Amino acid sequence: MLTIRNLSKSYGSVAALRNVSLQIPAGMFGLLGPNGAGKSSLMRTIATLQDPDSGSITFNGVDVATNKMAIRRTLGYLPQDFGVYPKVSALGLLDHFAVLKGYLNRGERADVVEALLRQVNLWDVRKRKLGTFSGGMRQRFGIAQALLGNPKLVIVDEPTAGLDPEERNRFLNLLADIGGQVVVILSTHIVEDVTDLCPRMAMICRGEVLMSGEPREAILAMRDRVWSKLVSKATLPDYQSRYTVLSTRLIAGEPLIHVYSEARPEEGFVAVDPDLEDVYFQRLRQHDAAPASRAAA
Numbered sequence: 001m002l003t004i005r006n007l008s009k010s011y012g013s014v015a016a017l018r019n020v021s022l023q024i025p026a027g028m029f030g031l032l033g034p035n036g037a038g039k040s041s042l043m044r045t046i047a048t049l050q051d052p053d054s055g056s057i058t059f060n061g062v063d064v065a066t067n068k069m070a071i072r073r074t075l076g077y078l079p080q081d082f083g084v085y086p087k088v089s090a091l092g093l094l095d096h097f098a099v100l101k102g103y104l105n106r107g108e109r110a111d112v113v114e115a116l117l118r119q120v121n122l123w124d125v126r127k128r129k130l131g132t133f134s135g136g137m138r139q140r141f142g143i144a145q146a147l148l149g150n151p152k153l154v155i156v157d158e159p160t161a162g163l164d165p166e167e168r169n170r171f172l173n174l175l176a177d178i179g180g181q182v183v184v185i186l187s188t189h190i191v192e193d194v195t196d197l198c199p200r201m202a203m204i205c206r207g208e209v210l211m212s213g214e215p216r217e218a219i220l221a222m223r224d225r226v227w228s229k230l231v232s233k234a235t236l237p238d239y240q241s242r243y244t245v246l247s248t249r250l251i252a253g254e255p256l257i258h259v260y261s262e263a264r265p266e267e268g269f270v271a272v273d274p275d276l277e278d279v280y281f282q283r284l285r286q287h288d289a290a291p292a293s294r295a296a297a
């Protein structure tokens with residue numbers, strides 16, 4: 001169990017994390033938020049790459065701030081910008097990372113490296129230079145290095161951004177297989193990543209936790225409150241001013257809107273089964289509205 005209590009972090013006048021508290025059990029945990037929400041700041045702080053201004057993080061009862069080396073030994077981290085040496089082969093670089101991770105026995109290291117390259121389906125291309133890999137292959141290589149040393153805590157920061165649908169699926173399947181007794185935190189701004197993979201999640205925006213829990217429950221709580229209608233582009237601003245429009249998607253060039261409302265907003269709206277994207281946008285809209293209402297109060 002990873003326990004985060006009242007964590008805050010600022011860069012100069014930018015408050016990246018504001019009093020963040022989360023309980024993260026074993027299994028896949030999705031951390032969902034728009035760009036600039038503070039996801040990477042939280043990931044880097046958990047990964048001991050930066051200190052918080054206040055608050056604490058414990059992993060299975062061990063305080064992260066005062067036991068950085070112990071945490072690093074149990075940590076696997078795939079950062080958002082994972083650079084590789086383009087002229088080195090996958091086999092060569094993973095072997096190098098394995099040495100750094102403490103696998104000094106050559107035979108044992110060869111076995112571990114082979115097992116990981118097979119797990120991420122890169123064994124057949126192990127001798128190719130990393131510079132020739134596609135984005136998806138690079139990310140799978142990134143997961144292989146993150147899994148060196150059997151980590152108990154795996155942090156994956158925005159891994160699917162820029163992957164095509166097939167590579168994304170392959171990558172998510174790989175993550176799903178890790179699961180088990182390991183805590184895996186997947187930070188993303190892509191709602192489907194969380195829907196497809198995570199039994200538990202949190203949403204953050206502007207450094208604050210908007211919700212945490214099970215996506216299923218959050219979706220159920222929105223039932224009978226999401227309505228859709230195909231409108232014209234000309235009338236869209238009017239709908240946006242009168243209703244809480246959660247999302248707008250173009251269907252053959254015309255906007256299909258999802259509106260949050262406790263009752264049918266007006267003629268022509270049909271009730272839809274909410275999904276996690278509706279939950280996400282509803283929380284973001286609520287959060288956007290909050291500062292104004294707080295000020296008014």
Ligand SMILES: Nc1ncnc2c1ncn2[C@@H]1O[C@H](COP(=O)(O)OP(=O)(O)OP(=O)(O)O)[C@@H](O)[C@H]1O
Pocket residue numbers: 011014015016033034035036037038039040041042158189
């Ligand atoms: N080193 C830094 N110095 C100054 N400001 C920073 C630094 N790192 C992040 N920030 C700011 O802190 C806020 C949170 O950034 P962070 O990268 O943690 O968000 P994020 O959710 O990971 O977003 P993204 O998906 O865009 O990376 C943003 O306003 C960002 O501009």
